[in-house]
Amino acid sequence: MADRLPTRWQPRHALCLVTDGSLCAPRTLVEVVSAALQGGVGMVQLREKKLDSRAFVERARAIQALTASAGVPLVINDRLDIALVVGADGLHVGQSDLSVADVRLWLPDALVGLSIESMADLLAAPAGVDYLGVSPVFATATKADAAAALGLEGLAAIRAATRLPLVAIGGIGAHNARAVLRHGADSLAVVSAICAAADPRAAAAELAGCIESESNSRPS
Amino acid sequence: MADRLPTRWQPRHALCLVTDGSLCAPRTLVEVVSAALQGGVGMVQLREKKLDSRAFVERARAIQALTASAGVPLVINDRLDIALVVGADGLHVGQSDLSVADVRLWLPDALVGLSIESMADLLAAPAGVDYLGVSPVFATATKADAAAALGLEGLAAIRAATRLPLVAIGGIGAHNARAVLRHGADSLAVVSAICAAADPRAAAAELAGCIESESNSRPS
Numbered sequence: 487m488a489d490r491l492p493t494r495w496q497p498r499h500a501l502c503l504v505t506d507g508s509l510c511a512p513r514t515l516v517e518v519v520s521a522a523l524q525g526g527v528g529m530v531q532l533r534e535k536k537l538d539s540r541a542f543v544e545r546a547r548a549i550q551a552l553t554a555s556a557g558v559p560l561v562i563n564d565r566l567d568i569a570l571v572v573g574a575d576g577l578h579v580g581q582s583d584l585s586v587a588d589v590r591l592w593l594p595d596a597l598v599g600l601s602i603e604s605m606a607d608l609l610a611a612p613a614g615v616d617y618l619g620v621s622p623v624f625a626t627a628t629k630a631d632a633a634a635a636l637g638l639e640g641l642a643a644i645r646a647a648t649r650l651p652l653v654a655i656g657g658i659g660a661h662n663a664r665a666v667l668r669h670g671a672d673s674l675a676v677v678s679a680i681c682a683a684a685d686p687r688a689a690a691a692e693l694a695g696c697i698e699s700e701s702n703s704r705p706s
Numbered sequence: 707m708a709d710r711l712p713t714r715w716q717p718r719h720a721l722c723l724v725t726d727g728s729l730c731a732p733r734t735l736v737e738v739v740s741a742a743l744q745g746g747v748g749m750v751q752l753r754e755k756k757l758d759s760r761a762f763v764e765r766a767r768a769i770q771a772l773t774a775s776a777g778v779p780l781v782i783n784d785r786l787d788i789a790l791v792v793g794a795d796g797l798h799v800g801q802s803d804l805s806v807a808d809v810r811l812w813l814p815d816a817l818v819g820l821s822i823e824s825m826a827d828l829l830a831a832p833a834g835v836d837y838l839g840v841s842p843v844f845a846t847a848t849k850a851d852a853a854a855a856l857g858l859e860g861l862a863a864i865r866a867a868t869r870l871p872l873v874a875i876g877g878i879g880a881h882n883a884r885a886v887l888r889h890g891a892d893s894l895a896v897v898s899a900i901c902a903a904a905d906p907r908a909a910a911a912e913l914a915g916c917i918e919s920e921s922n923s924r925p926s
Contacts (some may be wrong), residue, residue, distance in 0.1 A: 538802035539784055564759055567787035570806045582758035588791045 497599075497617045497651050499701040500528030501611025501694045502675035504563070504655065505549075506628060507534070509681035518686045523556040525690025531578050531586050531599075531675070533563035546572045561597055569593065578619065581607060590614040599653065603633035608644055619675065620644055622656020623666055628677045632656065638669040660689070663696040673697065716821075717837045718871050719921040720748030721914045722895035724783070725769075726848060729756070729901035736768050738906045743776040745910025751798050751819075751895070753783035766792045781817055789813065798839065801827060810834040819873065823853035826876055840864055840894065842876020843886055848897045852876065858889040865890025880909070883916040893917070 503522050506697060518663040530553050534542050546560070546568055553560040559575035562568050566584055569577045576597025577589055587600055601619040602608050611618065625635045636644070641654060654671035659679040666674060674697060683689035723742050730738040739750060750773050754762050765790055766780070773780040779795035782788050786804055789797045796817025797809055809818055821839040822828050831838065845855045856864070861874060874891035879899040886894060894917060903909035 509738075539799075539804045540802050543804065543808065545769075565787060566759075566791070567785060567804065567812075570790075570812060571786070571804060575766075582760050584759045584763060584787065584791060588763065592790060 497529055497597075497653050498672045499697050500653075500673040501525045501526060501690060501697055502529040502531060502653055502655075502673055502688070503680050504531045504675050504677045505533050506677050506681045508535075509628070509678055512660070515545065516552065518681055519549055520552050521685075521687040522680050522690040523552055523558060525680075525687040526694030527558065527680070527690050528673075528694070529559050529561060531561045531563055532574075533578075534565075539565075539567070542568050543571055545624060546574065561681065562601060564591060564607070585613045586614045602644070603636070605640075605643060605647065608647055611648075611650075615649040615650060617653055617673075618644075618648065619655055620655050620671070621654075623654045623671075624657025624662065626657045626677075629656075638665060641666065641671060642669040660692045660696065663693055664700055667697065667700040716871050717749055717817075718892045719917050720873075721746060721910060721917055722749040722751060722873055722875075722891040722893055723747045723910070724751045724875065724895050724897045725753050726897050726901045727765075729848070729898055733906075735765065735861050736772065737768055738901055740772050741905075741907040742900050742910040743778060745900075745907035746914030747778065747900070748893075748912050748914070749779050749781060751781045751783055752794075753798075754785075759785075759787070762788050763791055766794065767891045770794065771869050779817060781819060785811060789816070796836070806834045822864070823856070825860075825867065827861060828867055829883065831868075831870075835870060837871040837873055837893075838864075840872050840874050840891070841872045844874075844877025844882065846877045846897075850894055850909055853878045858885060861886065861891060862889045868871075880916065884920055887917065887920040 510518040521584050532546055532549055550560050550572055561576035561578050562574045562635055563578050564583045566577055566589055577593055578599040580601040597616045599617045599619055600615045617698045620641055622632045622635050623641055626632055651672045653673040653675050654666050655675035656675050658666055658674050663674055727735040738924055740763055745865050752766055770780050770792055776893055781796040781798050782794045784803045786797055786809055797813055798819040800821040817836045819837045820835045821841055842852045842855050843861050871892045873893040873895050874886045875895035878886055878894050878896050883894055900909050902908050
């Protein structure tokens with residue numbers, strides 16, 4: 487993998503791991519992320535909703551050591567301060583997080599991702615976004631406050647309405663990964679399919695393989 | 707009050723309001739802060755542990771309109787990102803929040819306060835702190851994870867060991883305010899004594915009066 491990330495790395499044809507430390511137990515998050523990177527994860531989004539700020543920084547720095555070594559971007563979920571303090575590659579925000587405009591003032595050159603959960607969210611999406619997280623494609627138990635599932639047709643409708651890279655998330659696994667890609671996702675993001683997998687490296691490799699073979703079969 | 711804050715405003719002889727929106731109900735936080743500022747609060751620390759980031763920013767901007775108008779500093783609790791985005795006057799961190807060193811890189815000129823709960827915390831306090839929050843002086847039900855009460859003697863011991871401004875907090879009200887000041891506190895911070903008061907303006911005025919009369923009776 488590359489030693490340095492290209493400027494404005496774009497999450498096309500990438501497997502993104504969104505972390506959930508509780509699903510990793512009894513393994514540590516570092517162990518699971520390390521295995522997932524070996525399996526072919528191309529972006530890590532660190533999501534922590536319960537950690538104190540200091541512990542979040544410590545965890546981010548531990549994960550950053552892995553992603554930097556793998557040449558893969560580390561994106562922090564929600565917390566601009568953590569992204570700034572650790573010098574993360576990017577920040578991913580949801581509809582109730584900081585606005586993209588506020589984020590861009592402090593992270594002019596970093597990757598900024600925005601979650602959208604509907605066509606209305608897409609139409610309201612501001613400038614300055616590098617990629618869209620489209621969620622949830624399928625029903626998921628991982629995110630307690632997730633909206634109604636978009637389904638493959640909902641994903642396809644969003645695909646038809648934007649040229650921004652789409653990272654699909656929500657209930658995605660090896661059994662449906664190809665269908666999601668064929669309905670317009672550029673990249674796939676998973677939580678439980680890797681964090682809860684018996685073999686996170688193998689799970690990542692299988693999903694990364696789906697993305698690679700699908701991207702090779704598409705004209706773009 | 708002053709139109710502009712002096713550089714590195716020091717919280718000496720000030721009444722600090724640390725917010726708890728739930729204690730303000732059925733009044734809004736804006737209503738209570740507004741009344742408290744009229745009563746003589748000299749610093750507001752906005753503490754929100756449950757709000758989404760976007761709602762936190764919105765609330766901070768609403769409170770900032772009040773503090774700016776009153777010429778009083780607004781300090782954000784814990785969240786450096788919120789402080790940066792709204793341009794707050796300062797940040798207050800606890801022992802499990804971001805480190806002062808990390809904060810200072812992003813807020814070189816703002817007020818930075820650090821909570822200490824023991825003599826050991828004082829001895830470990832880093833450079834770059836503008837004031838120390840000493841907590842809890844007395845037992846308090848406001849902060850679920852508060853340490854054991856220091857008592858007046860514990861406060862006095864910390865006073866003897868540092869020249870930094872001390873803002874005492876924890877179980878302080880009009881009934882014990884003078885004793886806290888006489889044991890070394892430069893300033894007093896309260897949560898429930900104002901947020902839960904039937905008349906927040908009058909409660910603030912009574913506490914501010916205690917601070918003013920005590921500071922006038924001391925040589926420094």
